[in-house]
Amino acid sequence: MPSPTGRAVIALGNAAWVGAAYTQIVELRLIAIMCALTVLLAIPWLLIPMRVRAALMLRPLRAVAGERVEISLTATNKGRLSLWQPLVRMPVGDRDTWLRMPTLPPGEQGSHELAVDDLERGVLDVGPATAVRSDPLGLLRRTVRWCEPAELYVRPKMAMLSTLGSGQVQDLEGVPSDRMSMSDLAFHALREYVPGDDLRHVHWRSSARAGELLVRQYHDTRRNHATVVLDPRPTSYRTDDEYELAVSIAASLILCAAREEYDVSLVSGTEAVVGLPGGAALDGTCRVQRQPGADPLAPAINRAVTLVPETSLLFVVTGAGAEDLEDVPAGLVAVPAETRCIVLRAALREASSMVRQRGHDLGTVGSLPELSGLLVASS
Known part of the structure; x- marks a missing residue:
C-alpha cells in the first residue's frame, strides 16, 4: 500500500510521463523512469516475511475511569531474518498509539511497555497490534497483524458505601418468608401425605406413630x-x-x-x-x-x-x-x-x-x- 510519500512519487512519475509524451522533453521522461524504478525497488522490502508471535497483557484487566492502565506487548521473532526496530500500531479504544519495538534477532523475544490514562467508561478494544513494514524511503508499506485485540473494561467512578440503607438481614442461607415449600432449608411442620408428594420428604418415624404417612413441610427461603x-x-x-x-x-x-x-x-x-x-x-x-x-x-x-x-x-x-x-x-x-x-x-x-x-x-x-x-x- 503506498504511503503519502509513495502516492506523491507515483503521481509525479505519471505527470512526468504524460508531459514527456506531449512535449518530447527528455528530462521529463527521465524523471518518470526514475520514479518508476524507485517504486519498483521498494517492492522487495515488502516481500520479506515477518513471522512474529506476540501477546498482549493488560494490568489491570478491569480499571476505573481515569485510572492508569499498563499495556505490555511481548513479541518473539520466528523468522530467519532480524527485525530492525519494527514500528507497531496499538489502538486503545478510539485512540491510536505507536510503539517502536527493540530490534528482534531470529528467535529472540522483546517487549514494550505502554501506560495510558484518562480513559473513559466503556469496553475498549486494545489492539490488534499491527506492525508496519516499509522500505527505507517510506514509499510503500504493509501491515502485519501480530496478535488479536484484548478487551479492557473501564468501569465508572464509584463511591465506597457503608450500607445500602435497606435494613435487610444478611443471611447466606436465606431469610425465611411466609410462603410454604416442599424443599428448602427452614423446617416448618408435618402434614398428611398427598398423592404426588415426594417420598423422600416422608417422616417415617412420625408416620409409624400416627398410623398414616406424614411429610415434612418447609418455609420458603430466599437470599437478599x-x-x-x-x-x-x-x-x-x-x-x-x-x-x-x-x-x-x-x-x-x-x-x-x-x-x-x-x-x-x-x-x-x-x-x-x-x-x-x-x-x-x-x-x-x-x-x-x-x-x-x-x-x-x-x-x-x-x-x-x-x-x-x-x-x-x-x-x-x-x-x-x-x-x-x-x-x-x-x-x-x-x-x-x-x-x-x-x-x-x-x-x-x-x-x-x-x-x-x-x-x-x-x-x-x-x-x-x-x-x-x-x-x-x-x-
Missing part, C-alpha cells in the same frame, strides 16, 4: 437480592456528565450489594444482567448507554420485577430531567410489599436530599461522594 434499574432515556439527563453520574451511582450500589453478599441484577433498557455476581454486574455498567425510545419509568420497573421477581431491594436511578417521577408508584404495583424501593435522581450541583413518598424513598444526589450519607439517612 438487590436490583438496580438505570433509566437509559436521553431526555432524563440534562448533560453527559449527569448521565455518567447516574451510571456511577448504579455502579456504587452494585459494588456495595456485592460486598454485602447480595445477589445483584442490573436492568437498563435492553441491557440486563440478572442474578450474576457483583463483578459481572459491574461489567454491565461498562456497556450501558443511553437509548432513545426506551420505556418510561413505570414500565421499566415492571419489566425489572418480571425479570427478577425475587428482588428484596429495588433501586431506580434516573436524572434530573425525568418528568415521570410521579408515575413510579404505578410501576411498584407489581412489586412485593416486603420489597423496599429507593429512587435516586442524579442532579449535578443540586442540594442532596432524601424524602419519603408514596411507597418509596426519593433521593436527590448532587455529587457522588454525597451518596453514602443519603443511604445512611434512609436506613
Whole structure:
C-alpha cells in the first residue's frame, strides 16, 4: 500500500510521463523512469516475511475511569531474518498509539511497555497490534497483524458505601418468608401425605406413630437480592456528565450489594444482567448507554420485577430531567410489599436530599461522594 510519500512519487512519475509524451522533453521522461524504478525497488522490502508471535497483557484487566492502565506487548521473532526496530500500531479504544519495538534477532523475544490514562467508561478494544513494514524511503508499506485485540473494561467512578440503607438481614442461607415449600432449608411442620408428594420428604418415624404417612413441610427461603434499574432515556439527563453520574451511582450500589453478599441484577433498557455476581454486574455498567425510545419509568420497573421477581431491594436511578417521577408508584404495583424501593435522581450541583413518598424513598444526589450519607439517612 503506498504511503503519502509513495502516492506523491507515483503521481509525479505519471505527470512526468504524460508531459514527456506531449512535449518530447527528455528530462521529463527521465524523471518518470526514475520514479518508476524507485517504486519498483521498494517492492522487495515488502516481500520479506515477518513471522512474529506476540501477546498482549493488560494490568489491570478491569480499571476505573481515569485510572492508569499498563499495556505490555511481548513479541518473539520466528523468522530467519532480524527485525530492525519494527514500528507497531496499538489502538486503545478510539485512540491510536505507536510503539517502536527493540530490534528482534531470529528467535529472540522483546517487549514494550505502554501506560495510558484518562480513559473513559466503556469496553475498549486494545489492539490488534499491527506492525508496519516499509522500505527505507517510506514509499510503500504493509501491515502485519501480530496478535488479536484484548478487551479492557473501564468501569465508572464509584463511591465506597457503608450500607445500602435497606435494613435487610444478611443471611447466606436465606431469610425465611411466609410462603410454604416442599424443599428448602427452614423446617416448618408435618402434614398428611398427598398423592404426588415426594417420598423422600416422608417422616417415617412420625408416620409409624400416627398410623398414616406424614411429610415434612418447609418455609420458603430466599437470599437478599438487590436490583438496580438505570433509566437509559436521553431526555432524563440534562448533560453527559449527569448521565455518567447516574451510571456511577448504579455502579456504587452494585459494588456495595456485592460486598454485602447480595445477589445483584442490573436492568437498563435492553441491557440486563440478572442474578450474576457483583463483578459481572459491574461489567454491565461498562456497556450501558443511553437509548432513545426506551420505556418510561413505570414500565421499566415492571419489566425489572418480571425479570427478577425475587428482588428484596429495588433501586431506580434516573436524572434530573425525568418528568415521570410521579408515575413510579404505578410501576411498584407489581412489586412485593416486603420489597423496599429507593429512587435516586442524579442532579449535578443540586442540594442532596432524601424524602419519603408514596411507597418509596426519593433521593436527590448532587455529587457522588454525597451518596453514602443519603443511604445512611434512609436506613
